Amino acid sequence: MRSLKQQILILLLGSLIVLAVCFIVAFGWFMKNRAEDAAFIKAQADLATCEEIMDKTFPGPWHEQNGELYKGPAKISLNNQFVDHLSLLTGDTVTIFLGDTRVATTVRGSSEERAIGTKVSANVAQTVLQNGQTFVGKANVVGQWYETGYVPLRTESGNIIGMFYVGISHDYDQKTINGSLITLGILGLSLTIIVALITWFFLQKFIIHPLHNITLGARDIATGHLTQKIKISGSKEIKELENAFNQMVEQLQSLTSEINKTTCDFENNLVPSEEAIYSPPPPDAIVSNPTLDDTTTVNAAEPPTANAVNTGHFRGQSLPKGLNQATLEHVLKFVQTIERPISAEEVAEGVQLTRVTVRRYLEFLEQCGVLKSDQKYGTVGRPLKLFIPL
Structure with missing residues (x-):
């Protein structure tokens, strides 16, 4: 075509x-x-x-x-x-x-x-x-x-x-x-070439280039980047298309924020926090972990260590607000099963959670040293963040 x-x-x-x-x-x-x-x-x-x-x-x-x-x-x-x-x-x-x-x-x-x-x-x-x-x-x-x-x-x-x-x-x-017709034909051909070049220049600058920018913005939306608005120059119709596109981006941003807020509230109400299930022990208490051998203990007052996360022992640990133990273990188990660099979108699809929620768990695991992240750059749009199990 x-x-x-x-x-x-x-x-x-x-x-x-x-x-x-x-x-x-x-x-x-x-x-x-x-x-x-x-x-x-x-x-x-x-x-x-x-x-x-x-x-x-x-x-x-x-x-x-x-x-x-x-x-x-x-x-x-x-x-x-x-x-x-x-x-x-x-x-x-x-x-x-x-x-x-x-x-x-x-x-x-x-x-x-x-x-x-x-x-x-x-x-x-x-x-x-x-x-x-x-x-x-x-x-x-x-x-x-x-x-x-x-x-x-x-x-x-x-x-x-x-x-x-x-x-x-x-x-x-x-x-x-x-002779007169040949002269006229040569003149007409020259004028046609000049008009074609001028038309190509204006098409490229005022129609094709603005439409290309709108296409790139639409691809950003398709890859999940809803913060990109476009600013282009062109004819009245092109400016109207730009305004319509930017209004669509604003509406998508608002809709995504509402969905994320509703999802977080639903998860917080559906799964009680670990503090509600387990009464925190005294600060100086030592909690024995039944899954470890007799010589292995974990201090409940200390933040989660990389070793504890790697072995899946989060019971009794203090997690950031909005995270729960069962979901964290589920996300970690899925990532360790894949054993390759994976994006938040793939994890969200695998564990049946939203991308925003999964990203919070992955970033927490990265802070704990269980995962590391890397940027994958494509030809169009923002770079893709991949998480790699250690």
């Missing part, structure tokens, strides 16, 4: 990618239309420019002589140097037609030779040669699509005998559009 951070990043990056793709498609469509419009405007301007250059270079009317096209006294048919000059000035392909046939052109066919003698498309011939109108639009020029402009060539009497053409290759437009 993916983490919350990964899910948010995937959702954000997925949204950015979808948005970027939609934007690029819309921008590409917009650029395509704008590029075509710009090409048609350029074709019209180039037509006017080339017509003016032709009139100044070759003064005189257009006419046909012996199947060749002339302007004034100058022969235009096969005058490829002139159309190359116009193409160099405008950046367009340039063609001069006699009727519907190319007689001078920069357009090249599949064999890379000038397309002299080829015909114009039927729709263009209809518009220009028959209707006498200027054609500006897409046209098929020797198998390739161009944004084109065609104007009729008229004799001195007004008859249409040919056409003049300029064209901008559709591949040129496509390269311009593709």
